[in-house]
Amino acid sequence: MIDEDMGERLKVALRNIRWWFSRQVSYSQFLPSKEDLECEETKELSKKLIGDSYKETLTNIVEWQERNLQYWHERAEMFTLLYILSAIAFFFVLPQNLWMIPLIIIIFWLFLGDFMTFFIGALILISEVIVAIVVFVYVANTSIIIRSVGLSIIFGSIFSLLLYGMLKYRCLKASLPEFKFADAFKSSLPIRKILQYRLAVCRDYAKLTATLLISSYGLRNSIYFITIPQHVAAAIEIKDKMYVLDQSLPVMTFNKWINYWSEKLSGSFLSKVYSSIYRILGGDVQLYKLIANNGTIKVRKICYKKLGKVRDIPQLDVDIITNKVAYSLGISQLSNKSEPDTEINLKYFAIRYDRDEIVEFSLTRAIKNKLDSELCGNMRKITKIELSQDKSDFTLAVHMS
Known part of the structure; x- marks a missing residue:
């Protein structure tokens, strides 16, 4: 009990x-x-x-x-990758330096999402590489060789990622002096910085x-x-x-x-x-x-x-959607051409569509923006549009005068 x-x-x-x-x-x-x-x-x-x-x-x-x-790919991917590399590096801590492990855990806890974590991690790696090389010089031990090579690879990877980030954002730093490279490693940024960057x-x-x-x-x-x-x-x-x-x-x-x-x-x-x-x-x-x-x-x-694979994507009435979009954009839907002048793929638009006022309004705006981006201001030349569905996607056929 x-x-x-x-x-x-x-x-x-x-x-x-x-x-x-x-x-x-x-x-x-x-x-x-x-x-x-x-x-x-x-x-x-x-x-x-x-x-x-x-x-x-x-x-x-x-x-x-x-x-x-703009989506910040480096922050999304480097953040995770650097943490993984840093974590792996800590497993290479030499037996005589086991006292470092509690210190490392405290560092991770205090500086979670901060550039300081990686800076300290890099210092630990450097010290470990130096120790491994010194020991290797005096004691030809296979495990020491493997450890030194492993640490060198991890340290090189971390250093390369940090260097890549610094080089990539030097132009942004020049135009926006307030930009801090350390922000790329923070788990959360204030709204002010999101709007600024x-x-x-x-x-x-x-x-x-x-x-x-x-x-x-x-x-x-x-x-x-x-x-x-x-x-x-x-x-x-x-x-x-x-x-x-x-x-x-x-x-x-x-x-x-x-x-x-x-x-x-x-x-x-x-x-x-x-x-x-x-x-x-x-x-x-x-x-x-x-x-x-x-x-x-x-x-x-x-x-x-629960997330699960969508087995059946329903076939939508694309004529109704086409007419609503054409009416909203002021397109006459009259054309003598049998073939469209251009086709635009609208990926995942079909699976996101719903017969709802808010969804249809935003879908129309999305299609208008796609047309404007593709035609560079020549939307007035559009005489007819036709939507077709290919599983989860729409294809927009555009006829022009």
Whole structure:
């Protein structure tokens, strides 16, 4: 009986530790801080983007991000890669230096997401390489040779990644003196820096979106974060329906968003690995509701769903969608040509489509932007458009005068 009670208490303690760790390391990456909510730049941007209706405001927010923010690939990928390399390096600590391990753990805990971690890790690596080489000179030991080679490779990899990042962003630093290379390794950036750098990863997009929604509507509409393996997006509930704003148009309903990511990730080996890890921790798709607490924003976990491959993508009535888009863009739909002048692939647009006013409005805006980007201002020459569906994609055939 005592063992059972101990087991239950241990399970509860582990759940609490997991929740606290997730809150500190995971939620804090995309939760708006008090500083973010009071940021003047965000308030000014919100005033510019708010429309006369929900469909206009939501579409404006996503379109602004799509036009003005560039995805920060180095921050998304180097951040993870450097942590992995640093972690591997710590396994090469020589037996006589085992006392370093507690110090390393403390360093990781204190400087999580900070450039200082990698700087200290690099110093440890250098010292280990020097020790290994010195020992190798006096003692011809195979294990020492392997250790020194391994440490040299890891140190070279870390140094190369850091050097690549510094060289890549020297131009940005020249035009934007406020830019700090160390920010590329931080798990969370303030909204002010996101708007200043115009660079973002998914957690930055989600944080900015949530902040703009709060600035526009407060919390009278329920606002959420939705997480899946290696990704997060913000959503808002309007008339009992949830809409997800995820970096690019169109705005999606919650179920369509799940289908979209299930389809997008279905062929990725890494995504399957992440999905397995998330499933162990409590689900693939996790939904968190934002709640106000003494001027700060916190989250409450609502539910989770499972990601799975979309087996049947329904065949949509593309004629209805075509007519709605043509009417919105003022296209006559009259052409004497039997063949289109150009075709534009709209990847994953079919799987994201839903018969909903907000979705259709944002879809029309997305197609208009694609046409404008492709035709460079010659949209007035369009006489007819035709949409066709190829599984999860649309193809837009364009006839011109």
